[in-house]
Amino acid sequence: xxxxxxxxxxxxxxxxxxxxxxxxxxxxxxxxxxxxxxxxxxxxxxxxxxxxxxxxxxxxxxxxxxxxxxxxxxxxxxxxxxxxxxxxxxxxxxxxxxxxxxxxxxxxxxxxxxxxxxxxxxxxxxxxxxxxxxxxxxxxxxxxxxxxxxxxxxxxxxxxxxxxxxxxxxxxxxxxxxxxxxxxxxxxxxxxxxxxxxxxxxxxxxxxx
Numbered sequence: 001x002x003x004x005x006x007x008x009x010x011x012x013x014x015x016x017x018x019x020x021x022x023x024x025x026x027x028x029x030x031x032x033x034x035x036x037x038x039x040x041x042x043x044x045x046x047x048x049x050x051x052x053x054x055x056x057x058x059x060x061x062x063x064x065x066x067x068x069x070x071x072x073x074x075x076x077x078x079x080x081x082x083x084x085x086x087x088x089x090x091x092x093x094x095x096x097x098x099x100x101x102x103x104x105x106x107x108x109x110x111x112x113x114x115x116x117x118x119x120x121x122x123x124x125x126x127x128x129x130x131x132x133x134x135x136x137x138x139x140x141x142x143x144x145x146x147x148x149x150x151x152x153x154x155x156x157x158x159x160x161x162x163x164x165x166x167x168x169x170x171x172x173x174x175x176x177x178x179x180x181x182x183x184x185x186x187x188x189x190x191x192x193x194x195x196x197x198x199x200x201x202x203x204x205x206x207x208x209x
Contacts, residue, residue, distance in 0.1 A: 013041040013062060020081055024093075027085050036093030038063045045108065048101065050125040054110040058101035058126075059084070061092035062135060068095040069164070070140035072130065074123060074151040075100070076115075077200065078107035087144065097135055101126055103151065107201060115147075115197075116175055119154035127160045138162060145169030 016024075016039070027033070040061045048056040059079060071091045077083065079100045088098045104122055105113030130136055141164050142152045149171020156166060172178050179186055 013043045015039075015041055020085070023081050024085050024089050027082070028090075033090055034094075038065050038093065038095050040064060040089075040092040040098075048126055048129045050104075050111075050122055052111075052121075054104060056101060056104060056109040056111075056122065056126065057107070058099050059088075061088050061098040061100070063092055063095045063097065066095070067097050067135070067137060070097040070099065070130070070136060072099045072101065072126070072140050072142050073144050073148060074103060074119075074126065074142075075144065075148045076103035076106045076113060076197065077147070078102060087148075091143075097137075099126075099130065103147075113197070115194075116150065119151050120157050123151055123155035124158065124160070127155070127162070131162070139164045141165040141167065143167040144171075146171055150175070 024036075028036075040063050043060040043062070046058045046060055048058055050056060071088075073087050075087075079088065079102070084100060088100050092098045102109045103113060104111040104118050111118070127140075130140065139162055142155060143166075144152065145168070149168040150173070152166045152168050153171065153173040155163070179190055
C-alpha cells in the first residue's frame with residue numbers, strides 16, 4: 001500500500017499498464033473475443049469486511065463511461081495478469097464493473113483458507129459490501145468454474161435479491177461426491193489439489209499442475 005493510499009484509506013483508480021494491455025490484446029486475438037467497447041481503470045486491494053472481523057481483498061475494474069452492470073468473481077487462486085485478463089477484462093471491456101475478490105486466507109485476504117468452510121458467510125458479506133459501493137447499480141451477476149463455481153453455489157444458499165444471474169461451470173455443489181466418487185476416497189485427486197493450493201503463492205497455481 002502506498003503512503004498516499006494509506007493516508008486517505010481510499011482506493012486509487014489506475015489506468016491499465018502497457019503490459020496489461022498487451023496481455024489483454026493477445027488473449028483477445030487468441031480467443032477471438034470481440035473488440036472492446038470501452039477501456040477501464042483498476043482499483044486494487046479494496047478491503048471487504050466480514051462478520052468476524054477478517055478483511056478480504058478485491059480488485060475493482062471500472063469501465064470508462066456508462067456501466068452495463070456488475071460481475072462478481074470470488075476465487076482462492078489469485079488474479080495474476082493472465083487470469084485477470086481471462087475472467088475480468090472481457091467483462092470490463094464490454095462495459096461492466098468487475099469485482100475480482102480473493103477468498104479468505106489467499107493472496108493477501110485475511111484469515112485462514114479452510115476450503116469450502118466459510119464461503120457461505122464470506123459470499124454474503126461480499127454482497128453486503130457491494131451494496132454500499134457508490135458505483136453499484138443494484139444488480140449483479142456471478143461467473144466462474146471449479147472452485148469459483150462453488151463460491152457461487154455458496155451464495156445461492158441464500159440468494160440476494162440483487163443477483164441477476166449465476167454462470168457456474170464444472171463446479172459440484174457437494175464436493176463430498178467428488179471426493180468419494182464411485183464410493184472410494186479420491187486420495188490422489190485431493191492431495192494433488194491441496195498441494196497445488198498450498199504452494200500457489202510461491203510458484204503460481206498453474207506452475208504447480
